[in-house]
Amino acid sequence: MNISTILDMAAEAFGDRIGVVSGGQRYTYAELREAAWRAARRFKASGAAYVALLDVNSPAAPVALFGAAYAGIPYVPLNYRLTPAEINKLLARVAPAVLVTSADFSGRIEKRADIEVIDRAAFLALPEGGDELPQPAEDPRAIAVQLFTSGTTGEPKAAILRHENLMSYIVGTVEFAAAEEDDAIVVTVPPYHIAGISAVLSSTYACRRMVQMENFEAAAWLDACRENSVSNAFLVPTMLQRIVDHLVDSGTQPNLPALRALAYGGGKMPLSTIAKAMQLFPTVDFTNAYGLTETSSTIAVLGPDDHRAAAASSDPAVQRRLASVGKPGAVEIEIRDESGKVLGPEEAGLVFVRGPQVSGEYLSLGSQLDADGWFPTKDRGYLDAEGYLFLDGRADDVIVRGGENISPGEIEDVLLGHPAVADVAVVAMPDEQWGEGVAAAVVLKAGASASVAELQELVKNKLRSSRVPQAIVFKDALPYNELGKVLRRIIRQEFVQKAA
Structure with a gap:
């Protein structure tokens, strides 16, 4: 299936439900699909090989993502925090392309004949352009999303995620239309990260309202949660730490009665931070989610019951699970030593993962899966006797x-x-x-x-x-x-x- 199916299902089941809130802008799921259709027509007419986005969170992100999917063109969100030279190097690698951006970033882009630049406001106001509905090709192996790695040790690699990878992840981890009409998730992760892609796809499949924030600040996050009756949130560890520090330093309580679930991931969470957060938000379900770009997001989860059991237990083996990333979801995980030997419980080594959501593939470099379909995450860690995964950091560290x-x-x-x-x-x-x-x-x-x-x-x-x-x-x-x-x-x- 093409990932545009996710938006089709949401628009047809709950077309009048608000899908995106961004400042003063509101889009129902029906309106979001219509905007994606208009975008798809523009993308196809351009003859572009890629659809790129250089912008902060806004409705343009889901419209471009789904519009590219309807058009059958890979979507490439770019890191707007890169230098102009780095941004233009990446643009040269995806040309010819349509680039959606805003006035904040357009000055960083060198003019090229093979890059068509569209301002965000104009993009979101595209005309209808005809009655014919975009019909994406039913090719599950087609590339849906291309994400550039950070490139800290060399030229950024282009990780590719195919429609079948992303659909396998969503269908395997999210229940369709699981959200109630009043449910909302606050989106703080940037659109160029796999967590940003996952937030759009999973929220749309659940038919949950997305409240977008351009930038993160602890007090503003708390205000956004209150004003929008946010029920769900995802934070990276430093964000949660700043929220905890803000509440402790100001001597205030969160006062977020609607907040029911808070997921975190993307880095090591200090035990003191999660313990304090659980005290400050005693009625909230906490989830630790571990995943990678190459695995279409989450592959292991430490759920709410695990958090509460670890916090309440006097058994050291159970207590320490609060420092784990939980158990694998719809994937297999094994630990190997440097020679490739599979290790047993409590034996630390290299983490390998296998499953249909795992792409493990880079443009030009090809698949990094071994003969049996296992992908080397390049993380180190171990499994305990109950199958909980503990990470020791990157192999390079x-x-x-x-x-x-x-x-x-x-x-x-x-x-x-x-x-x-x-x-x-x-x-x-x-x-x-x-x-x-x-x-x-x-x-x-x-x-x-x-x-x-x-x-x-x-x-x-x-x-x-x-x-x-x-x-x-x-x-x-x-x-x-x-x-x-x-x-x-x-x-x-x-x-x-x-x-x-």
Whole structure:
């Protein structure tokens, strides 16, 4: 099936229901489909090979996504936080293309004959253009979405998601029309991320109203939830941390009676943050969702019952599950060592995933699946005896000290247990004797203090001497990207410079 089927189903079942709220703009699902049809006609008439979007959250994002699907053209949302040079390099890779953008970003685009630029306002006001309805080709193997990776270690790779991957994910994880008429989800993740694509597809399939926010700010998020009676939300860990900090610092209560479910993912969630959030939102169902671009979003979930059971249990094996990403959904997960041997419970190694929603494919590079259909996520982790997945971080983040593999995550968890530590990132640093040593960047809580020796002693007592950071620096804040992932390469570079 083509992903445009999702919008067809919503428009035909609940055409009068509000689908998108963005500032003062409102679109019913019927209006959203009509706008997508108009967009599809424009896209097909252009002869473009791609439909690109360079913009913040707005109704143009779902209209362009579904319009491209109706037209049978791949949709490519671009990261508007990139430099002009980086943006134009990506545009050159998708030309000829139609680019939907706004005045905030149009000045960054170099004029090209093979890039047709349409302003967002004009795009959302396209004329009818005829009575003939777009008929997308029924090719489940056609490319629906192309997402460029961050490109932190080289040229960005173009991950491709086919219609069958996305439809498998949605149908396998979301119940059609499951939302009540008053249900609403606040969308804060940017449209160029897989979580932004997933938010549009899953919300439309559930027939849930999407309340879009251009940018995240804790107080504004709380206001948007109150004003729109938001029932569902998805946040990255840094967003939830800022909301918790805002409520604690201001001494206020959330006062969000409509909020029932809050999902989080996209990065490591400190246990102290989720524990405090569960206290502040005692009636809310929390869900930890783990997924990747190449897997069409979520592949493992720690559900509300798991959260409550872990928080209430006196069994350490159950308690620690609050630090897991839960159990696999409609996919298989296995852990392998470096040689490819499948490991058992509690044995840490590389995480592999298999299932119909898994694309594992890049343009030009082809499929990265092995002969049996398994995709290497390049995350490290382990499964417990009950099948809960615990992540240790990216394989590239592992510190190799004298031939011993050291996971930054286990050291970070110990340091975060210190009452003065608010945030921490552990990375490798150059070491003449061991090849790599352990280093830590630490952010202390306001008004709190801790010495380097004190933190080193804590790690030595909880773990062992090889895990003790040989260098610790105190910082006002750690560098994060907009999706809540700590930029370890920046921290590593600082220690490289210090060691030089």
